[in-house]
Amino acid sequence: MNDNLHTLRCFGCGARISGPEARPDFRCADCGDLFEVEYPGWVTRQSQTRPNPGALKWLWRERRCSGEALDRSGVWRFRELLPILDNFGNAVTLGEGNTELYALPRAGRALGLDQLYAKHQGMNPTGSFKDTGMTAALSVARERGFEWVACASTGNTSAAMAAYAARAGMRSLVLIPEGKIAWGKLSQAMDYGAVTCQLKTDFDGCLKVLLEIVREAPIYLLNSMNPYRLEGQKTPALEIAEAFDWNVPDHLIVPGGNLANSSALGKGFKEMKELGLVARVPKISVIQAEGANPLVRYLNDGAGTEGEKEFKAVEANTRATAIRIGNPASWKKAARVVEETGGWCLDVSEAEIALAKAEIGLEGIGCEPASAVTLAGLKKLRAQGAVAESDRVVLVLTGHTLKDADYTIDFHRGMLLRPEEAAGHEAAIDGLRRNARVVDATPPAVLAAMKDVPA
Numbered sequence: 240m241n242d243n244l245h246t247l248r249c250f251g252c253g254a255r256i257s258g259p260e261a262r263p264d265f266r267c268a269d270c271g272d273l274f275e276v277e278y279p280g281w282v283t284r285q286s287q288t289r290p291n292p293g294a295l296k297w298l299w300r301e302r303r304c305s306g307e308a309l310d311r312s313g314v315w316r317f318r319e320l321l322p323i324l325d326n327f328g329n330a331v332t333l334g335e336g337n338t339e340l341y342a343l344p345r346a347g348r349a350l351g352l353d354q355l356y357a358k359h360q361g362m363n364p365t366g367s368f369k370d371t372g373m374t375a376a377l378s379v380a381r382e383r384g385f386e387w388v389a390c391a392s393t394g395n396t397s398a399a400m401a402a403y404a405a406r407a408g409m410r411s412l413v414l415i416p417e418g419k420i421a422w423g424k425l426s427q428a429m430d431y432g433a434v435t436c437q438l439k440t441d442f443d444g445c446l447k448v449l450l451e452i453v454r455e456a457p458i459y460l461l462n463s464m465n466p467y468r469l470e471g472q473k474t475p476a477l478e479i480a481e482a483f484d485w486n487v488p489d490h491l492i493v494p495g496g497n498l499a500n501s502s503a504l505g506k507g508f509k510e511m512k513e514l515g516l517v518a519r520v521p522k523i524s525v526i527q528a529e530g531a532n533p534l535v536r537y538l539n540d541g542a543g544t545e546g547e548k549e550f551k552a553v554e555a556n557t558r559a560t561a562i563r564i565g566n567p568a569s570w571k572k573a574a575r576v577v578e579e580t581g582g583w584c585l586d587v588s589e590a591e592i593a594l595a596k597a598e599i600g601l602e603g604i605g606c607e608p609a610s611a612v613t614l615a616g617l618k619k620l621r622a623q624g625a626v627a628e629s630d631r632v633v634l635v636l637t638g639h640t641l642k643d644a645d646y647t648i649d650f651h652r653g654m655l656l657r658p659e660e661a662a663g664h665e666a667a668i669d670g671l672r673r674n675a676r677v678v679d680a681t682p683p684a685v686l687a688a689m690k691d692v693p694a
Contacts, residue, residue, distance in 0.1 A: 244322040247274040247466060250572060258323070259383065263453040265464045273568065274466045275506070276323065281514060290319050292515040296485065299477075303337070313337035314371050314474045320510065321375060321470040329382040331407040335370040336474055338362045340482045340633070343602050346614060350621050354631040356488070357599070357613075358475055361606055361639035365427060367561075368472065368500060368637045369399035373461065375471030377403045380459035386410060387458040391445035393496075393560050394424025395638055400461050401431035412458065414438055414445040423642050424560075441555065443566045463499030464568045472500055476507030479633055480517050488521045489630040490620075492613040494637050495525040495534055495584070496562030498573035504635070505576030521633075524582035525573055526616030528557035528609075532586040534570055538577065539584070558646060558655070559592055561609035561638055583625060587615035590664040593650050597671040600647075605640030651675075 246255045251272025265274055281289050299317060302310035309315040309327060313336015318327060340358050347355035360368030377400065380388050388404050389412035390396045397413040404411035413428045417437040428435050438445050446462060453460045461468065480487050487508065493501040501523055508520040527535050537550045552566035567573070577584050587595075595618070596611035613634035620626045640647065649655040651674045661668055670693055678684040 244278060244280060246277050246279060248277040249274055258379070261466075263458075263460060264450050265460065265466060273464055273572070275572070276321075276466050276470050278322065281510075290514055295319055295516070296481075299481065308332055308334070311337075312374065313478060314374050314471045317474050317477050320477070320514075321474075323375065323379060323467055323470055324382055326382065330374065330378045331381055331403050332374050333364040333370065333402065333406060335363050335374050336478065338475070338478070340479065341602070341604050343599070343634070345602055346598055349598075350618065351628050352621070352626070352630070352632060353628070354488075355617075355634070356632070357602075357604065357606075357634045357636050358479055359604055359606070359636045360475060361610065361636055361642070363399075365395075365398045365402045366639035366642055367395035367399060367607075368475070368635070369395045370403075371474055372463070372468035372470075372472040372499075372503070373399040373403045376461050376465045376467040377407060377409075379467045380461070381407050381409065383459075385457065385459040387412060387456070388461050389413070389449055389453065389458045390461045391415070391442060391449045392424075392428075392462075393442050393563055395561055395642065396462065397433065397435070398424050398427035398431070401428040401433035404433070405431045410434070412436070412452075414449050416441045416445055423644055442564050443552070443555075446568075462568065463497050469499055469503035469506060472503035473507030473510070475635070476504045477511065477516075480508075480511060483631075485517055487517050487519060488633045490582070490617075490626055490632045491521045491523045491635065492617055492620075492632065493523065493525055493635045494559075494562055494609050494612045495527040495573065496531075496564045496567065496609065498525065498534060498567040498569040500635070500637065501525045501576055502569045502572035505572075505580060508580075520580055522582040523576050523580045524616065524620065525577055525584045526612040527584070527586045528559050528562055528592060528612060529586045529588050530557040531555035531559075531563050531565055533565060533567065534573060535584050535586045537570065538574060557592075558589060559608035559612065560643065561607060562612065583620060585616055585619055587612050587619065589660050590656055590662075590668070591615040591618070593655055594664060594667055594671065596647070597650060599636070600640065601671070604636075605647075606636040607638030607640060607642040608646050610634075610636035610638055 249267040252270040302316040312332045343355045363370035387410045391414045411433040413433045413435045511517045555563045555565035595614035
């Protein structure tokens with residue numbers, strides 16, 4: 240495997256460069272836009288480097304039974320579709336991917352849907368979808384001889400980067416916004432040995448500082464503007480198609496934070512269609528929190544004064560910390576995915592997020608708050624008639640429920656939402672709360688407590 244199997248193409252002006260030519264901030268030298276990985280050999284059906292779809296489906300299934308570390312990775316078992324390394328022996332893996340696709344019968348019944356599923360990326364080694372992208376991008380950093388890697392993070396990225404860096408014997412630097420990160424996530428970065436700095440700013444401010452650092456020092460940037468992150472993050476699309484015998488759902492619903500994940504999944508489905516692995520792509524919808532909704536505003540607020548839409552950053556404010564990002568780097572890529580697939584982009588309130596999270600918990604799988612925006616958004620899409628009763632829908636759950644245990648505890652203790660936030664949802668909230676009760680240490684007292692809890 241060698242580097243000429245892929246190039247980097249600027250998303251803005253279309254300029255093409257080789258991987259090692261990329262600047263430290265992964266911005267185009269001509270127009271300043273981001274790059275995406277492209278495989279020129281796949282364009283023509285007669286190309287010798289173009290994968291054979293039938294052979295690949297058989298090979299990927301067989302690898303599930305292999306004892307080799309790369310074959311058992313849900314990212315690297317699809318390595319024919321991400322030839323980004325000169326030598327796959329340089330790949331750093333923790334056995335990421337191959338996450339479960341859960342049916343959601345309870346939520347499905349409530350919405351009148353027979354086929355509602357959750358692709359739970361929180362079941363990855365460090366508890367979030369970031370592992371699939373980190374194994375890819377950090378492997379590139381290792382192959383190119385970097386000793387240090389770095390990211391700005393609201394939590395999940397730092398945990399994933401620190402873990403994979405430790406596994407590779409590399410050093411890692413994490414910049415986080417002070418007081419605006421779930422401690423469960425921060426504890427992971429600390430445990431994996433990262434140099435962790437809390438900056439007196441928000442996520443966007445942390446990223447600004449980090450970009451200045453990587454331009455001055457030989458440190459490899461592992462935020463989602465790194466195009467190799469998206470190559471790993473596209474692989475859940477392959478897993479979803481494989482789980483449905485190479486059919487695709489009608490709708491894929493994704494949380495919207497820095498917006499690279501929806502971009503990556505859209506890229507994955509698009510490449511599968513181009514290679515003949517699937518017949519179509521799903522409608523991809525992005526759901527954001529009301530307090531961190533720049534893409535919603537961009538797509539829904541109409542044209543600017545000169546007839547073109549203008550993207551404007553917002554001051555992000557939501558308890559769903561993983562998507563508390565006001566100036567997402569991959570907004571342009573995500574907007575294209577939503578528009579090209581015929582999906583939607585909408586936002587949901589703090590109360591709607593909290594309710595959806597509790598409802599997913601009652602399915603026995605749970606998720607972090609940011610993941611729950613998918614179910615909250617689906618409720619709105621279903622009410623609008625955008626999702627039909629017969630449609631197959633997959634929600635992407637991006638993080639494990641233990642990523643932000645304080646959020647869950649505060650909800651069930653009635654301490655999460657302010658009265659004005661809960662207004663109109665009080666009955667639903669009360670029906671979902673399961674706060675711990677203090678009762679006498681006798682069987683009758685315990686049995687009496689059980690009778691008061693709704694099924």
